[in-house]
Amino acid sequence: MTFDIKRPDASLKEPLQNRIDNLTKPKGSLGMLEELALRIGLIQGTLSPELRNPHNILFAADHGIIADGVSVSPKEVTWQQLGHFAKGGAGINFLCNQHGFKLVLVDAGVDYDIPAGHGIIDMKVRRSTRNFHYGPAMTADEMELCLQRGAEVVGDVHASGCNVVSFGEMGSGNTSPSSMWMHLFTGIPLADCIGAGAGLDNDGIRHKYEVLKESLDNYRGDGSVTDIMAWFGGYELVMAVGGMLRAAELGMLIIVDGFIMTNCILAASKLYPEVLDYAVFGHQGDESGHKLVLQALGAHPILHLSLRLGEGSGAVCAYPILQSAVKMINDMDTFADVAVTKYF
Numbered sequence: 505m506t507f508d509i510k511r512p513d514a515s516l517k518e519p520l521q522n523r524i525d526n527l528t529k530p531k532g533s534l535g536m537l538e539e540l541a542l543r544i545g546l547i548q549g550t551l552s553p554e555l556r557n558p559h560n561i562l563f564a565a566d567h568g569i570i571a572d573g574v575s576v577s578p579k580e581v582t583w584q585q586l587g588h589f590a591k592g593g594a595g596i597n598f599l600c601n602q603h604g605f606k607l608v609l610v611d612a613g614v615d616y617d618i619p620a621g622h623g624i625i626d627m628k629v630r631r632s633t634r635n636f637h638y639g640p641a642m643t644a645d646e647m648e649l650c651l652q653r654g655a656e657v658v659g660d661v662h663a664s665g666c667n668v669v670s671f672g673e674m675g676s677g678n679t680s681p682s683s684m685w686m687h688l689f690t691g692i693p694l695a696d697c698i699g700a701g702a703g704l705d706n707d708g709i710r711h712k713y714e715v716l717k718e719s720l721d722n723y724r725g726d727g728s729v730t731d732i733m734a735w736f737g738g739y740e741l742v743m744a745v746g747g748m749l750r751a752a753e754l755g756m757l758i759i760v761d762g763f764i765m766t767n768c769i770l771a772a773s774k775l776y777p778e779v780l781d782y783a784v785f786g787h788q789g790d791e792s793g794h795k796l797v798l799q800a801l802g803a804h805p806i807l808h809l810s811l812r813l814g815e816g817s818g819a820v821c822a823y824p825i826l827q828s829a830v831k832m833i834n835d836m837d838t839f840a841d842v843a844v845t846k847y848f
């Protein structure tokens with residue numbers, strides 16, 4: 505699947521910056537709100553940006569690598585939590601409710617027959633990926649299907665009037681494929697890409713490193729971006745990549761969540777670097793490696809809240825800051841409006 509992602513129209517940069525500089529404040533004094541307003545204005549191609557109908561799209565799937573003891577989270581937690589999200593009592597639910605996000609739940613490849621009737625979109629590619637310790641996690645066809653399905657969900661959400669989207673995930677073991685992508689796409693040493701995930705202790709992290717190092721040694725692919733994505737990836741991760749690329753193609757604002765989603769936009773940017781023009785980074789979390797991957801992307805996360813949950817939580821938490829950025833540019837007076845002396 506190919507995506508036609510246009511770079512935002514750079515000719516608007518100067519008028520947007522002028523507008524921001526002419527608001528009644530010392531130049532630059534609203535700091536990151538100014539950077540965000542500029543970014544959102546450029547994405548939307550307007551001096552009066554607006555955020556409409558925000559959605560958090562959460563993809564869930566299982567991972568063959570879980571069999572090798574890389575997570576404290578039992579595999580069944582994936583489907584149990586997906587059901588829990590549908591009922592409304594999980595971490596991402598209260599945040600979506602608080603900030604007016606619609607939560608879209610997608611079964612990308614959970615190893616369980618999710619009963620119909622709970623509002624969970626059935627896009628199951630297969631019941632869990634294969635174990636990448638010994639071979640590719642998914643086929644090239646499965647990866648393509650994931651890109652298409654991720655794009656399809658975003659297309660539907662966009663058609664409902666949404667112009668700002670975040671992505672979340674649920675998948676016991678999914679910090680492992682994320683770490684593999686991070687290492688292979690940034691060149692950062694593998695050990696620095698691996699962390700506690702859902703709560704491994706130091707021995708657990710050492711074991712996770714051994715398993716992932718051996719998996720790397722066993723890698724027999726061609727080293728291309730798509731091959732690395734398929735060999736190590738998860739169905740929910742590749743769907744998120746497809747969703748991000750489609751969101752950029754549609755000119756939507758993407759709010760990036762934690763370690764896992766940061767590695768998804770990293771992978772997306774290896775295919776289409778322009779995707780980064782449409783992204784803001786919600787937070788820097790506590791999963792070891794998150795800070796480094798953000799640095800590798802040149803990203804400036806909005807919040808630092810020591811989160812390490814995923815599900816889209818850090819992206820949704822950052823939403824009020826984005827709202828403030830948009831309010832700033834729309835609602836503040838300029839020096840000329842109120843005859844305050846412009847002193848610079």
Ligand SMILES: Cc1cc2ncn([C@H]3O[C@H](COP(=O)(O)O)[C@@H](O)[C@H]3O)c2cc1C
Nearest residue numbers: 575577673674675676677678679701702814
């Ligand atoms: C109850 C529970 C809820 C979660 N929500 C997100 N995760 C997070 O933890 C998992 C990744 O960590 P690892 O790679 O170590 O398994 C993913 O499911 C991620 O979404 C959770 C984990 C648990 C246990």
Ligand SMILES: O=C(O)c1cccnc1
Nearest residue numbers: 762763764791812813814
């Ligand atoms: O930051 C994340 O995305 C994350 C970290 C730990 C566990 N699950 C998700």
